[in-house]
Amino acid sequence: MTELLPTATWARTRAVLGELVRPRRWLALSAFVFVVAATGIGLLTAPLLGHIVDLVAQRRLAEAVTLPVLLIALVALGQGVATAIGTSLVARLGEGMLAELREKFVERALGLPLEQVEKAGSGDLTTRVTNDVSEIADGVRDALPELGRSVLTIVLTLGGLAVLDWRFLIAALLAAPIQLGTVRWYIRRAVPLYAKQRVAVGEQQQQLLDTVGGAPTVRAFRLAGEHVGRVRARSGAAVDLALRGIRLVTRFFGRLNLAELIGLGAVLATGFWLVRDGSATIGTATAAALYFHSLFNPINAALALVDDAQSANASLSRLIGVSDLPPVREPAHPAVPVDSSVKTAGLGHSYVDGHEVLHGVDLEVAPGERVALVGASGAGKTTLAKLIAGIHHPSAGSITLGGVDVAELGPSGVRETVSLISQEVHVFAGPLAEDLRLAKADATEPELHLALDRVGASDWVRALPDGLSTVVGDGGHRLTVTQSQQLALARLVLTDPPIAILDEATAEAGSAGSKVLEKAADAALSGRTGLVVAHRLTQAAGADRVVVLDAGRVVETGTHAELVAAGGQYATLWAAWSDHR
Structure with a gap:
């Protein structure tokens, strides 16, 4: 059963934003001052144009227009300079906050217990790292600065209308009830809708990963129809929510257009009335109309950016939800393993849905011994491996590593003692040397070559265009399945754990690659x-001992020769394997 990672409440999200802004408050204040200055300077254009209209209406000479025109040019220049400085400061503020938030998220995400990640599904975590971070980045770089400028423009422009004549301000505010009502109506519907959308996309991503990643199993058990149905259902839910969002935005803008029509009509009617009774000049009425017309873009931008802000807020809440997860508890005085032995006693494990996978497994592995876990698909081999590696916690029984119970070692102690390599191997984008140094950050180049040589990878690494400096992974040199697995094994050598688990680490390679x-x-x-x-x-x-599992229980144990001679389940498996090689 999937248990999605938590999402922060609005109150917590707002508190985190405050924490991010606090150490940057002087930068925030400086950005605010320059943005206000740019907006205020820009508002001088309308009265200057109105003054020019009055001069023309009075049939003044052309020379009289020269000074207002020069002033308009200076206004444009001053606004441009202040806007550039303000935009730069806002970008520094936003990017700094985003970088800190992203670092906290990644640090916490990397420290999550693997069991929790598996329960949530890697799709949910992936969408938070990719889609949600992108949404927040777009908001920080574009939406939020534009929203701030728009709000300031609206406030100062309304102030400018009041300076011209308070009756122009009253006329302009006739549009406000419709606009505010529209925003309230929209937010009530948008906030839960976007939250559902994020969850639906995460579930869709997880289902796609499950289906595509498990394609061989899906085909083998003829589950294609069922999985395609699940993908269709998850995709349909995501598309339905996206269409609901589009319909909501369309209705949102329709209401805003109505408000604009009412407001502009009221301002023009007020101007006509004031000019006719001599309370205002044609230039003043022109300036008022220009002021209100100049509100169209910032009002629409501000209200439209509410949409982006809600989307960014939903993504931000999902990032903070992960960042706020409590760290894994470590023992106050962690024990130290005395050797590299492994022991399980009465080990049992059930998944969230209650399905019991392991039943009373007793296993002892001596220091330096190599044990092979064998059994049909679903026998519990991988679950047993993950329990010993500390990825899952047993439902019953105990696990001892190096003579110490895993609870006394703590999560960090278990990670230092045991390393697990599965058939799902990742090649990280970047130079090959840096990929290897993920296992040992201070490894020297000779150490890297020794590790590669030990797993038989030296020849193909030296043949790469730039050797260890060759960029691999996405956008770089593509490695084969065999080479990728050798890279993982080289990282194991560099990590040098006393206990290592290989979970079908050669399964994806062909017959030639499997031998390598x-x-x-x-x-x-x-x-x-x-x-x-x-x-x-x-x-x-080739192992020292073979342990055969069936339906979550150990049914046979012994050397290869002993089990073949015994004629039990292992002998049957070996015979079938030998016939099909």
């Missing part, structure tokens, strides 16, 4: 305790 990887895996496991979830039984044959 089996040899690389043997070399990487040398000198450490090894548990191998064996996809290919040649790995089991």
Whole structure:
């Protein structure tokens, strides 16, 4: 069952924004001052144009217009300079806040227990790292600065109307009830809608990852129809919410256009009335009309950017929800393993839906021993491996590593003691040397070459265009499945844990690649305790001992030769494997 990661409340989101702004308050104040200055300077254009209209109406000479025109040019120049400085300061403020938020999120996301990530699904975390971060970045860089400028323009322009004549301000404010009512109507519907949209996209992403990532299993068990149905349902839910959002925005702008019509009509009628009774000049009425007309863009921008702000707020709440997750609790005085042994006693595990996967598994692995876990699909091999690696917590029984219970080691101690490599290997974008140094940050170049040589990867690495400096991963040199797995095994050598678990680490390679990887895996496991979830039984044959699981229970254990001679389940598996090689 999927348990999506938490989302922060609005109150918490607002508090975090305050925490981000507080150390940058002088930068924020400076940005505000320049934006206000730019807006105020720009408002001088309308009365200057009105003055020119009065001069023309009075049939003054052309020379009289020269000074107002020069002043308009100076206004444009001053507004441009102030706007550039203000925009630059706002960008520095926003980018600094975004960088800090992103660092906190990534730091917390990397520290999440893998069990929690698996329950939530990597799709939910992926959309937060990608889509939600992009939404917030767009808001910080574009929407929020524009929203701030628009709000200031609106406030100062209304002040300018009041200076011309308070009756112009009253006329302009006739549009305000419709605009404010429209915003309230929109926000009540938009906030929950965008929150649902984010969740729906996360669920859609997770279903796509589950279906595409598990394509071989889906095909093998003829589950394609069921999975396509799930993808269709999740995609349909996401599309339906997106269409609801589009319809909401369309109605939103329709109401704003009505408000503009009413407001402009009222200002023009007021100007006509004031000019006729001599309370205002034609130039003043012109300036008032220009002021109100100049409100169209900022009002529409401000109200339209409410849409982007709501979207960014929904994304921000999802990032903060992860950032606020409590850190994993560590023991006050973590124990230290005395050796590299592994022991489980009465180990049982059930998933959230109540399905029991392991039943009373007793297993002992001596220091330096290599044990192969064998069994049919669904026997519980991978679950047992994940429990020992600390990814899942057992429902029953205990796990001891190096003579110490995992609870006494704590999550950090378990990670230092055990490393797990699965068939899902990641090649991180960047130079190959940096990819390897993820395992050991201070590794020297000779150390990197030694690790690569140990897993048989030196030849192809030296043949790369720039050797260890070659950029790999997305946008770089593409590595084969075999090369990617060798890279993972080289990282294992650099990490140098006392206990290593290989979960079907050669399953994705072809027959030629599997031989290379089996040899690389043997070399990487040398000198450490090894548990191998064996996809290919040649790995089991080369192990010190074989443990056979069936329906979550240990049904056989012994050497390869002993189990083949015993004629049990392992012998049957070996015979079938030998016939199809």
